[in-house]
Amino acid sequence: MKLTNPEIIKSITSSWNGDxxxxLRPLVPKDLIERMKLVTTEEAWGxxxxxxxxxxxxxxWNNLHPDRVIVGRAVTCRWVPKRPDLNExxxxxxxxEKRIGFQNSWVIDELVxxxxxxxxxxxKVFDGTFAxxxxxxxxxxKTGTGMVIDGGIRDTQRIYEMEDFNAFVRGFDPSAINDVSMPEINGIIRIGEATCIPGDVVLGTKSGVIFIPPHLVEEVVLSSENVRLKDEFGQQRIMEGKYTPGEVDREFSDEMNRDFENWKKNRK
Structure with missing residues (x-):
């Protein structure tokens, strides 16, 4: 058996044309990762x-730090209840493959x-504490980002104290991980009602976690940036008395769109 199958990863991410x-996991550029941090869940979802x-x-989720946004490229792993023949x-x-330690450390070793x-x-939370x-x-x-665990964690007080990091988990428990096996690294997984595949860009906010297909990341970022510019433009024009709130808080007229485009060109 193979824990990771590059050909499957490539086939399920065929819409991605980048690195x-x-x-063969898609590598969305760092610039887009950074810009994604200002995107709202609703904008990405839309x-x-x-x-x-x-x-x-x-x-x-249990979100350790609701004020912290996390963004990164998904590295996935799938666990199942332990069955002796499969675990063997x-x-x-x-x-x-010369992997070291318990199975949860194997996927961590691959992170960058x-x-x-x-x-x-x-x-799983009791005996399901991944880390x-x-x-x-x-x-x-290794990552400088965070973690999303459809399961539990332990040592929560110490993890909570870590700076520049966040965790989305289902629960907390003092038990150690037990009676589970990890048959796949970087495969297709289900998290709640969502499907996540390797290379998705993960956006974690106060609202929850959204998995953005890599080929849609740039569109998500550009759309969000345009919304923020429109908001800035509209609020400025309201303060100037040029447009009413009712005119701004709806689809722009052709005249307003022309004004917006000129405003963007001259914006410092």
Whole structure:
């Protein structure tokens, strides 16, 4: 068996025409990752839905720091309840690939800067704590982003104290991870009502987590930036007395759109 199948990753991300990593996972440029941090969940959701992607948002999390936005490229892993024959095959494959430690550390070893680990632990919290403070430290140092775990964490007090990092989890428990196996790294996973695949750009906000297909990331960012510019323009024109709030808070007229385009050209 293979824990990671690059050809499957490539086939399910065929709409992406940019760079890829050694496992053929899409690599959205860092510039877009940074600009995504100002995008709202609703803006991203709207663009995804307009393009036919209706199941990209997962909500109802325990969000350690609601004031912190996290953005990164999805690295996924899928877990199942432990079955001896399957777990034996996974461990054998891990040895052949010279992987070290328990299975949760295997996927962490693959992380790089601007990645964001997304863990499908089928909502398990007791004996489903994917990471404590040691593994979370490794995740933080490798990615600089955060983690999304459809399962639990332990050592919550220490993880909470980590700066420039955030975690979206289903629960907290002092137990250690047990009786589960990880048959796949960077495969297709389900998180709540959403589907996440490797290379999706993950946006975590106060609202929840949304998984943005890599080929839609630029459209999401540009649309959001245009909305923010329109808001700035509209508020300025209201203060100047040129337009009423009712004129601004609806679809712009042709005259207003021309004014907006001229305003953008002259904006400092």
């Amino acid at each position: 890829r990593d050694k496992n 663009t995804c839905r307009k393009n036919g992607y209706h199941f990209q948002f997962a909500g109802n 095959a996974i461990e054998k494959q891990g040895k052949e 800067n601007d990645d964001l680990i997304v863990v499908d632990l089928f909502g 404590g403070d040691n593994l979370t430290t490794a995740i933080k140092s």
